[in-house]
Amino acid sequence: MSTTPTKPKAKTPVAKTVILFGLDKDRKPRAARFTGENEALLARAAATMGLRLAVPASKKHFEIVNKLPAGRIHASGTGLVPAVDQQLYDQINSLVGGDPGTISTSLPKSLAQLAPGHLVLAQATVDDGWWPAIIAKRTNDTLTLKWRDYPSEPEIVRPVRSVALLTID
Numbered sequence: 001m002s003t004t005p006t007k008p009k010a011k012t013p014v015a016k017t018v019i020l021f022g023l024d025k026d027r028k029p030r031a032a033r034f035t036g037e038n039e040a041l042l043a044r045a046a047a048t049m050g051l052r053l054a055v056p057a058s059k060k061h062f063e064i065v066n067k068l069p070a071g072r073i074h075a076s077g078t079g080l081v082p083a084v085d086q087q088l089y090d091q092i093n094s095l096v097g098g099d100p101g102t103i104s105t106s107l108p109k110s111l112a113q114l115a116p117g118h119l120v121l122a123q124a125t126v127d128d129g130w131w132p133a134i135i136a137k138r139t140n141d142t143l144t145l146k147w148r149d150y151p152s153e154p155e156i157v158r159p160v161r162s163v164a165l166l167t168i169d
Helices: 039-049 059-065 086-096
Strands: 017-023 029-035 052-054 119-123 130-139 142-147 156-159
Touching (some): 017 039, 017 059, 017 086, 029 086, 059 086
Antiparallel strands (some): 017 052, 119 130, 130 142, 142 156
8 A cells, every 4th residue: 555645636527518400591401519618609509500408418319419520610610510311300309399380580570570590698587697588479469489408398478578589799
């Protein structure tokens, strides 16, 4: 037995993996995995391209996510999130839960322009923070919303004035 004290090994932080996935304008499946990338930049790219974000959490998730091509954050257009096999896309969709429908890539400039398919920020509760949501239906000044990253959650209804617009500026 050694009398020399040993330092415990410092745990190396594990880089977070995020996937971007969705259908392009031609309804072709696209998906990619990003590890250790700027999440705000990925969220912005997802909003611009009408894609969904997901964070794998279990071994089962990573078995599927590791089949995805690595995304290229500095690529533009389809190079950022390449096309994938429909079967692989369906597996990802089933893990995340459902399909929220088509997400518009255009961002409205005012609350008056809000329509189904637009991406906005909304709150489930005041204490819960703001989350990306897709407008499923608009009736006068009332919006029916579906959570973009949690499509298996029930729809919520909110007044138009209670959501926040996304901007590229």
